[in-house]
Amino acid sequence: MSGHSKWATTKHKKAIIDGRRAKLFAKLIKNIEVAARIGGPDLEGNPTLYDAIQKGRKSSLPKDNIESAVKRGAGLDGSGVEYQTIMYEGYGPNGVALLIECLTDNKNRAAAEVRLAVSRNGGTMADPGSVSYQFSRKGVILVEKNETTTEDTVLDAVLEVGVEDVQDRGYQLMITTDPSKMVEVREALQSKEIDYESADVEFVSSMPVQTDIDTARKVIALIDALEDSDEVQNVYTNFDMSAEVAAQLDAE
Numbered sequence: 699m700s701g702h703s704k705w706a707t708t709k710h711k712k713a714i715i716d717g718r719r720a721k722l723f724a725k726l727i728k729n730i731e732v733a734a735r736i737g738g739p740d741l742e743g744n745p746t747l748y749d750a751i752q753k754g755r756k757s758s759l760p761k762d763n764i765e766s767a768v769k770r771g772a773g774l775d776g777s778g779v780e781y782q783t784i785m786y787e788g789y790g791p792n793g794v795a796l797l798i799e800c801l802t803d804n805k806n807r808a809a810a811e812v813r814l815a816v817s818r819n820g821g822t823m824a825d826p827g828s829v830s831y832q833f834s835r836k837g838v839i840l841v842e843k844n845e846t847t848t849e850d851t852v853l854d855a856v857l858e859v860g861v862e863d864v865q866d867r868g869y870q871l872m873i874t875t876d877p878s879k880m881v882e883v884r885e886a887l888q889s890k891e892i893d894y895e896s897a898d899v900e901f902v903s904s905m906p907v908q909t910d911i912d913t914a915r916k917v918i919a920l921i922d923a924l925e926d927s928d929e930v931q932n933v934y935t936n937f938d939m940s941a942e943v944a945a946q947l948d949a950e
């Protein structure tokens with residue numbers, strides 16, 4: 699799982715997300731609203747909105763919710779909330795680096811909820827710049843593997859558009875690219891009729907840290923607590939784990 703910005707077992711995360719569908723939907727709706735507000739409601743001219751809606755659809759976000767979020771974000775219905783993005787930095791158990799992205803209409807509330815979740819789960823807040831220096835923005839596209847979608851077919855589709863890496867995650871392929879190339883990579887996949895699960899600009903650490911099973915449990919508990927907050931949109935970390943540790947977690 700080297701280099702991935704979020705926690706290391708997407709399969710494990712999906713199981714948890716399934717039990718938090720309402721919170722997931724709220725975060726997806728925020729993404730759509732912000733994308734529509736910044737770039738307008740036209741999908742062809744707003745790739746960020748296109749990808750936000752695609753992610754919503756893949757997560758079974760109802761069509762009515764998507765359409766309402768686009769209208770609110772673009773100001774087409776006369777309503778909408780002004781969200782601001784705030785980044786917090788911290789350390790989890792055993793010094794794991796955390797970059798916590800909030801999308802909120804109340805900075806004080808967001809700060810309080812982040813600090814509470816971190817302090818209650820064995821972490822500490824960090825000064826600005828002490829963690830973020832090791833993270834860089836990357837385009838991350840996830841593709842589900844199946845009989846026809848393999849590492850070879852994906853590589854064949856995207857090789858000429860300039861990707862940085864394609865990693866096999868067992869049941870899923872993760873493509874990493876420069877954010878400016880993400881639309882080209884997505885379109886290259888679509889031209890080969892390869893479906894993708896999500897395409898996001900994420901913060902990826904250049905200094906991944908391997909963790910044992912005990913640390914992995916504690917870090918996941920901290921990430922769960924942070925993502926349980928309506929103010930927290932994404933949690934990025936240098937947390938990494940071996941296939942053996944991931945298998946142990948999946949078996950629990």
